[in-house]
Amino acid sequence: MDPVPDVEWFAERLKERTARGIAVETSALIRSGALPIGSRLPTVRDLAFKLGVSPATVSDAWSELRRQKMISGRGRTGTYVFGNTVAPRPARMGSVGHFGEGVLDLTMAVPDQNLLPPLGQALAHAAQADNLNSYERTPILSELRTAVERRWPYQPETFLATNGGYNAIYSALHALVMPGACIAIEDPTAMRILDIIEDLGAEIIPVECDIDGPLPASLAKALQKKPTAFIFQPRTHSVTGRAVSAERLAELATPLEASDCYIIEDDGVGDVSPLPPASLGRLFPKRVIHIRSFSKSLGPDLRLAVLSSSLSVVKQIQSYRSFSSGWTSRLLQATTAWLLDNEESSRIVEEARKSYAARRAALAEPLSERGIMLPPGDGLCVWIPVGSEQFALVTLAARGIAVLPGAKCSVRPINHIRVATSILTDRYDFVADSIALAALGGPG
Numbered sequence: 001m002d003p004v005p006d007v008e009w010f011a012e013r014l015k016e017r018t019a020r021g022i023a024v025e026t027s028a029l030i031r032s033g034a035l036p037i038g039s040r041l042p043t044v045r046d047l048a049f050k051l052g053v054s055p056a057t058v059s060d061a062w063s064e065l066r067r068q069k070m071i072s073g074r075g076r077t078g079t080y081v082f083g084n085t086v087a088p089r090p091a092r093m094g095s096v097g098h099f100g101e102g103v104l105d106l107t108m109a110v111p112d113q114n115l116l117p118p119l120g121q122a123l124a125h126a127a128q129a130d131n132l133n134s135y136e137r138t139p140i141l142s143e144l145r146t147a148v149e150r151r152w153p154y155q156p157e158t159f160l161a162t163n164g165g166y167n168a169i170y171s172a173l174h175a176l177v178m179p180g181a182c183i184a185i186e187d188p189t190a191m192r193i194l195d196i197i198e199d200l201g202a203e204i205i206p207v208e209c210d211i212d213g214p215l216p217a218s219l220a221k222a223l224q225k226k227p228t229a230f231i232f233q234p235r236t237h238s239v240t241g242r243a244v245s246a247e248r249l250a251e252l253a254t255p256l257e258a259s260d261c262y263i264i265e266d267d268g269v270g271d272v273s274p275l276p277p278a279s280l281g282r283l284f285p286k287r288v289i290h291i292r293s294f295s296k297s298l299g300p301d302l303r304l305a306v307l308s309s310s311l312s313v314v315k316q317i318q319s320y321r322s323f324s325s326g327w328t329s330r331l332l333q334a335t336t337a338w339l340l341d342n343e344e345s346s347r348i349v350e351e352a353r354k355s356y357a358a359r360r361a362a363l364a365e366p367l368s369e370r371g372i373m374l375p376p377g378d379g380l381c382v383w384i385p386v387g388s389e390q391f392a393l394v395t396l397a398a399r400g401i402a403v404l405p406g407a408k409c410s411v412r413p414i415n416h417i418r419v420a421t422s423i424l425t426d427r428y429d430f431v432a433d434s435i436a437l438a439a440l441g442g443p444g
Contacts, residue, residue: 013025030083038081041062044079063180068083104400104402104431111296125334130143139161139327140333141333148292156290157285160308161327162304162307164303167305175319175320177202177229179200183197183204184219188209188414193231194411212245213244213248230259232265234265235270237379243378253284260287262288263288265288265290265291271353272379290307304333363421363431383417386438387440389405391438403417417438417439
């Protein structure tokens with residue numbers, strides 16, 4: 001670890017006295033190597049004294065550098081130079097490994113390419129899409145709106161096509177949430193959502209869950225902090241495989257009734273879930289943002305999801321999107337609409353749904369025989385408690401299996417692993433043996 005730079009040396013190189021100026025000039029020192037990675041920075045109080053500014057000004061500058069992943073740490077542990085670029089980095093998603101041949105990679109709960117409907121006819125149809133190649137910013141094609149409206153869990157004011165489910169969440173949060181605000185989110189959750197919230201600079205308030213979904217008491221406690229939004233997955237959960245029961249959904253309405261926060265419903269597993277769509281949109285149509293991704297059911301390269309909300313909310317999200325793509329490809333929208341209305345494509349999605357359920361059950365059954373009892377669920381993965389996450393990861397790696405550490409899906413201390421079952425077509429006993437060894441053989 002490099003020594004703490006002399007506070008006078010540091011202060012002499014900072015000409016600006018605003019939080020933004022201090023952040024910009026400190027980042028320049030880091031990029032140039034004058035402050036190498038690993039350097040411990042002076043305390044906020046010492047630097048503020050030398051600069052003649054308030055400690056709050058330096059703290060605000062450090063907060064911006066933390067958001068950019070250039071520094072880390074705080075308080076008694078000290079603050080250190082963490083990175084030398086200003087580009088935001090998704091800490092969880094960016095550290096997912098890429099494994100070589102011979103490794104059974106069960107880290108990512110992705111659709112099996114062999115279970116996706118073919119795109120040839122759908123793309124040919126899409127070549128005739130209305131207003132194709134126009135720069136007009138069409139929120140959603142009429143044929144896609146008609147196709148999704150029949151399948152939506154409530155009747156919203158309007159819809160918006162986006163470039164995938166995470167793009168919808170990213171756009172909604174950046175359009176509606178100020179940096180430094182609070183966001184309540186079920187725990188555990190999708191790691192990419194946590195990356196998005198942290199990049200935004202918002203505070204994450206975890207909401208505890210059980211087999212039926214977020215706990216109303218935990219949500220009520222989180223809402224006392226006045227979060228701007230509450231995010232949860234109402235249908236099949238992408239991490240645990242559980243769903244929010246109808247009774248629990250009704251119970252969640254009580255604390256939400258007393259709040260004015262946005263309610264973001266992330267249906268990321270989408271139509272490969274065997275469960276019907278669920279939403280609080282009927283109760284809170286002005287505040288609910290319901291998002292359904294079609295990546296798992298129709299194909300990741302469609303890069304398409306649809307969100308619904310009130311006209312005012314969608315207008316804010318669309319306004320934010322105007323800084324980038326502005327609209328979602330009409331080719332992809334028309335392709336998705338055709339697939340949703342095509343009988344053969346619907347049959348293929350139904351068969352995929354059955355295959356994913358069978359694969360998940362094919363691993364859950366031998367796990368139960370080995371003493372690992374999983375609660376009911378569905379989807380593309382299983383969520384398994386372990387004695388020690390690190391022990392489990394190392395043990396499985398020694399047997400040629402890679403899984404996702406549960407810590408990537410939570411902001412709290414946790415000992416779980418997520419095992420993808422969507423592409424697991426054989427070797428169930430070997431995988432179950434390995435997981436049992438990893439889960440039950442760790443420190444007590």
